[in-house]
Amino acid sequence: MLRLRKKVSIESKKKTAMQDEKKLVTEQKKEIIDRGGTEDAQAKSGERRKFLMRVGWGSLAGFLAINSAAFLRFFYPRVLFEPPSQFKVGFPDEYPPGQVNSQYQREYGTWVIRLPDGAFFAMETKCTHLGCTPSWMESQKKFKCPCHGSGYYITGLNFEGPAPRPMDRFKISVAEDGQLLVDKTIKFPGVPGKESSEVYPQSLLRV
Numbered sequence: 012m013l014r015l016r017k018k019v020s021i022e023s024k025k026k027t028a029m030q031d032e033k034k035l036v037t038e039q040k041k042e043i044i045d046r047g048g049t050e051d052a053q054a055k056s057g058e059r060r061k062f063l064m065r066v067g068w069g070s071l072a073g074f075l076a077i078n079s080a081a082f083l084r085f086f087y088p089r090v091l092f093e094p095p096s097q098f099k100v101g102f103p104d105e106y107p108p109g110q111v112n113s114q115y116q117r118e119y120g121t122w123v124i125r126l127p128d129g130a131f132f133a134m135e136t137k138c139t140h141l142g143c144t145p146s147w148m149e150s151q152k153k154f155k156c157p158c159h160g161s162g163y164y165i166t167g168l169n170f171e172g173p174a175p176r177p178m179d180r181f182k183i184s185v186a187e188d189g190q191l192l193v194d195k196t197i198k199f200p201g202v203p204g205k206e207s208s209e210v211y212p213q214s215l216l217r218v
């Protein structure tokens with residue numbers, strides 16, 4: 012009987028020891044898992060911090076680059092490239108009488124015109140109403156403004172529409188090399204109701 016009781020007691024102690032060991036293993040596992048989670052969280056937090064720092068430095072670098080560029084741009088002069096006021100427009104014999112040469116309209120704002128009697132003059136391509144650019148209508152032998160319909164003869168004298176006066180002329184002469192030379196610094200403004208060829212005979216060139 013005593014031996015049986017002793018055996019039961021030993022068995023019971025063994026069982027308790029096994030349960031304790033099992034419990035210890037479970038706790039150790041849990042601790043490892045917890046520690047792993049904490050390390051993950053720390054690693055993620057570190058990466059987020061690095062990312063935010065990178066964004067911050069990147070923004071600062073961009074800001075400094077833009078400001079530096081603006082600062083340097085300040086030292087470069089703002090040059091407006093305009094065509095020269097004096098320019099050559101070819102030789103007189105390149106111009107048939109009674110023709111309007113629109114070749115210099117876009118770049119120089121000038122028509123070079125040879126009247127039927129052979130005289131040359133240069134005219135500004137600007138309507139005297141509100142400054143639009145008229146077109147030369149070869150078939151109708153007149154300038155027509157697309158904006159409000161003003162009409163001008165080949166001499167620049169206005170005859171229809173709201174234009175208040177003839178179109179302006181520039182000085183034209185012959186350069187040393189024999190080419191025609193237009194000088195936009197010398198201008199002959201149209202006078203209302205008058206032919207510019209009569210008001211400004213010096214605006215005509217005969218060669």
Ligand code: FES
Nearest residue numbers: 138140141156159
């Ligand atoms: S601008 Fe030419 S008619 Fe008005």
